[in-house]
Amino acid sequence: MRIQDIIEGKKEWRAHVARVKALPQDYRIVYKEIQKxxxxxxxxxxxxxxxxxxxxxxxxxxxxxxxxxxLEVTGSDVAAFCDDLIKDSKTYADIYQESVDQEVNKAMKKVTDKT
Known part of the structure; x- marks a missing residue:
């Protein structure tokens, strides 16, 4: 990654944060919880x-x-709102599950090859 890319990324993030700060308080609170x-x-x-x-x-x-x-926008269950947003997205949990499955399969193959 180039220095220019890092600088540009920081500029974009600062602009993003400024937009969040401009939201009404109730929206800021919910946005920060969504972000977390x-x-x-x-x-x-x-x-x-x-x-x-x-x-x-x-x-x-x-x-x-x-x-x-x-809450008219997100509904009262903000976590469910988030889950709906990412339902078709790959998550780090998905990647980790795939990794675990691959490791188990490798280990089981070694065990079955030895017998």
């Missing part, structure tokens, strides 16, 4: 920039402009 949840659950595309997170901010900005409350 997604970072823990780990959809892989979160590392490809801020696409998913920016999309959430777009939705929140539009909804706030229409005078909607944040």
């Amino acid at each position: 949840y997604l970072f823990k659950v780990g959809p892989v595309e979160l590392n490809d920039g801020t696409g998913l997170l920016s999309g959430i901010i777009d939705l929140f900005e539009e909804s706030a402009a229409l005078g909607k409350g944040v």
Whole structure:
């Protein structure tokens, strides 16, 4: 990764954070919880920039402009809202499960080859 890419990434992230700070307080609170949840659950595309997170901010900005409350947008189960957003996305948990399965299969093959 080039220095210029790192600098550009930081600029994009700062602009992203500025958009979050401009949201109404209830939207900021829910956005930060969504962000924490997604970072823990780990959809892989979160590392490809801020696409998913920016999309959430777009939705929140539009909804706030229409005078909607944040829970009107997400529903009261914010985790379920997040899960729905990433239902077709590969997560780090998926990658880890695949890795475990491969290791078990290798180990079992070694055991069966020895017998």
